[in-house]
Amino acid sequence: MSRLKLDDLQKIAEHELDFQRAYKYRINVCCSSGCVHLGALKVLKAFEDAVKEFGAEKECKVAKTGCVGTCSVGPVVIVDKVGAVRPRLYQNVTPEKARTIVQDHMILGLPAEEMLYKNEAFFKKQHRLVLRNVGKIDPSRIQDYIAMGGYSAIVKCLATMTPQGVIYEVINSGLRGRGGAGFPTGRKWSMVARTHNSPKYVVANLDEGDPGVFANRTLAEADPHAILEGMLIAAYAIGAEKGYIYARAEYPLAIETLQKAIAQARSMSLIGGNILETPFKFDLELRFGAGAFVAGEETAILASVEGRRAMPRPRPPYPAHSGLWGKPTLIQNVETLANIPIIVQNGGAWFSKVGTPKCTGTKCFSLTGKINNPGLIEVPMGTTLREVVFEIGGGVPDGRTFKAVLVGGPSGGCLPENLLDLPIDYDSLTKVGAIMGSGGIVVIDDQSCMVDTAKFFTDFCVDESCGKCTPCRAGLARVKEIFEGITEGNGKLEDMATLEKSSVYIRDASLCGLGQTAPNPVITTLRYFRDEYVQHIVDKTCRAGKCFRKEKEV
């Protein structure tokens, strides 16, 4: 492909749209990790074969697409008809069903009703900004992204905006970092921009280490160019010429998708030197994690990108002043970056109308555990947990009762039913002892024991503690020992006070976010489910039947 100039992008978009409109139907087969595990690639092939069999190649375009979020009923297929009000979603599609769908829907014009996904409630309360393109574009084609208005935001920046102007819009949008801590993004950008030192770096954090969370992975698999465009805009705003995407090695499909996207963007001169024939240059490399939860911490990720052990260091100096190789570095979660193009396109004021005044925009959540509709969702900030669990998620399956919801991954908090009306935003979650984290919501029913759950998360944090500071390394190990005592029948009533005291010490004295948040599950289960601890210690019984088991009985 030849080098692009600023106004070429519009032409590509128009050409691509003409090409797409030539087809009456577009059959989008979800080829994200979840659906691929369930055989989506065979379904894709079956659709191609069926379209050929019926001689409908000129009317039907079969394409891959990213995850729409309904992962529990995969493989899912989205059929979009030109001029239709909304696309139709087919669930649990098999290669055999693919032929029936083509015959009924495309040839006879009657959607195969019995195979359609009918759960309107799952999508009703969602608001998709970050996931704007999922299910619509083929992530492996840059043209699809451009046709949806992609890369027009970086064009707008280069053609009409100063770096300060871009930062101004981001500050105006009220966007806060989606990695968990919720630091105002615009403020971070202006800190890096103001630092007089070069070169500067942009690092995109795709080290989604929280077990039970897959929102970032889905984003990277479904819309990789949105992340790249966000990085380009960030680089332009702060004056960086080099960037890294740090991805988990456990996400092979996301890595492959990003590699392809980077190669395409490079071949169209959207990455590299003289981007879009302007003096702006930016180069990008992928770096892989290797299974260390702590590597998501912002100073640890820097160490890992430099090829060292992912161990955090004290701040200040902040990465904004001294990051990669001692140079100013902007670190953002990929979800934050994917918000940037739409903020530049529509303006910060427009973006700030979504969500709550203090927490603008939306947040993606992975909704899992004991829930009827597990999957990936995106809701405006301020949506209540009850809406998420019972309306979007459809409640707890198998006639079981809801017990708790764990928000924010292994270092989040376990919240009981009476806190479900809490609006989801950074500040209200912190108030009740949970964290936003990277957006994991795991629903727990009465078959789970809260003491065992807290022990599971403590085990995780003991494993993942990097060992640099004592409160986290030694403190968590002690907490784990106390849990072992309680769940094996050797608990004492004063253990609860010891747990509480240790938790506070660990929280207050640890060096990084891992240690500071690791006691959250302990603190919240002690606060909201104290009776279960008492029962374990005094009666030596576990209502859920998880504890006090000898290995033989399992």
Added chain:
Amino acid sequence: MLKDDNRRVMLEKFMKENDFQESALLEILHKAQELYGYLSKDLLMELSGSLNLPPSHVFGVATFYSFFRFKAPGEHLVTACLGTACYVKGVEEILLAIEREFDFKRGESTADGKLSLFVTRCIGACAMAPNIIVDGEVIGKATKEGVLEHIRLLLGGVTTETR
């Protein structure tokens, strides 16, 4: 280490592509494990020589990250996802059943070297929990009986090639 081994040549080429930079150490370790299946002591010593880094640094980095293995894995690999969603959905029961049936512990291989059992922290297929990965193939919504049957079938002489 065999100098004329093709894998060694490929690893050398990869290091050259990365200019033998210290910052590419993780990528190089990934490549080495991909080629050899695990990181042996000899291999790590050689990498430390090629990259001109102290062995303590290379070993320190490699052992820090749980993705790297230092013992040769068995012929068949079973990995259980121990993410939160899988745990809540009972993956621990499946793990214990595998350990009991084949008489070994997670992180180890069976005495005949046919089977290795590993755990990983979340592969991100949480909506399909619990997940068990057998020789690279993900089994979602796994059940104890289903997984055991699958493994028995594997060990019963059916090789990966003919499957």
